[in-house]
Amino acid sequence: MAVKHETDLYPPIKAYFASRGYEVRAEVRGCDLVALRPDEEMPVIVEMKKTFTLPLLLQGVDRQRTGAAVWLAVERNRTKKGAHNQRFPELAALCGRLGLGLMTVTFYKTKEPVIEVWREPAAVSGRAYALSAGAAGSGVAEAAEAAYAAGYAASAGGRKRAGAKPLLREFAARSGDYNVGGSTGRKLVTAYRERAIQCALALGCRGPLAPREIQALTGVPNAGGLLRDNHYGWFRKPGRGLYELTREGRLGLREFAEVTAVWAAKLEWASGWEERIQGGEEEAR
Known part of the structure; x- marks a missing residue:
């Protein structure tokens, strides 16, 4: 076969x-x-x-x-x-x-x-x-x-x-094995993407935050650099020193829901993240 x-x-x-x-x-x-x-x-x-x-x-x-x-x-x-x-x-x-x-x-x-x-x-x-x-x-x-x-x-x-x-x-x-070996043309869950998911989860659950607050909540090292680079287009600055989650970021959390759920469980303050993300998207509309 x-x-x-x-x-x-x-x-x-x-x-x-x-x-x-x-x-x-x-x-x-x-x-x-x-x-x-x-x-x-x-x-x-x-x-x-x-x-x-x-x-x-x-x-x-x-x-x-x-x-x-x-x-x-x-x-x-x-x-x-x-x-x-x-x-x-x-x-x-x-x-x-x-x-x-x-x-x-x-x-x-x-x-x-x-x-x-x-x-x-x-x-x-x-x-x-x-x-x-x-x-x-x-x-x-x-x-x-x-x-x-x-x-x-x-x-x-x-x-x-x-x-x-x-x-x-x-x-x-990496918190787990979310990819399939031999994949081509698929978005991979890397350590960097997991850190981005943690930052997005913090913003989705807590609203606009300063980088130091996100780093304190998630433990992500150099959270400020990750937010500034904004590799996936998930973050934006509504004001000086603050970041918030974009619609692309909310979609990203849902796209990688398995990983998001793992980090939501690890970050005990992130319970009910799905409802919060959905609610935030409806407000954005």
Whole structure:
């Protein structure tokens, strides 16, 4: 059963890593999937394609600059046994020479997808990498933040680990997994967008506020800079030193309602945000 979209590969691969104690995020700084466990300082990266291609191989090699364990994942289509991209033992040997992991996903009409591991990634941070079971999935964001804040030595290994800093920082700043790996042409929920949602939620629930008030309410660092940049067109200044929510901002909160609801629950003062946002929009009309 051939998949129609690259995104079809994401759910079974995510479930595979989640079952082994990993917290998973999609589309982190261009990586299809990033996974992290509390007991490991370095992340796992998975790049996915429907078939094995040279661009996929080169992409995997490029991701190794971060020092993460890098996997390539493709569909195993049982109807294309003679195709060059189905010669998985040979492809696994090639990946092994490059230090890349290789896994395939086989889809069926009447049962769950099956994942096969053909080759595991090479050693990471000076120790053998193994996708073992166990390890609780809690505390991963804290682990990512701690790894980011710890800093790394200036050795060759340290430089590789330092390459993971942007990944770890973005991973830690997200409250959940709201994207689908392999997506194209979709608006992604990034850490920046989550901070914008928090600021918009404060304005939608409390009315016009000064940046320092928004920062105090939400904990968003440098809220003033985010409001001034106004990347999504969600904010405007009704007066000196104050910001308010635009109609686009109210629509944005509803467009990303799942994320908004998560932050509304975290920010206890934001209860009943849907009614407040709707009421504000009616007043604007």
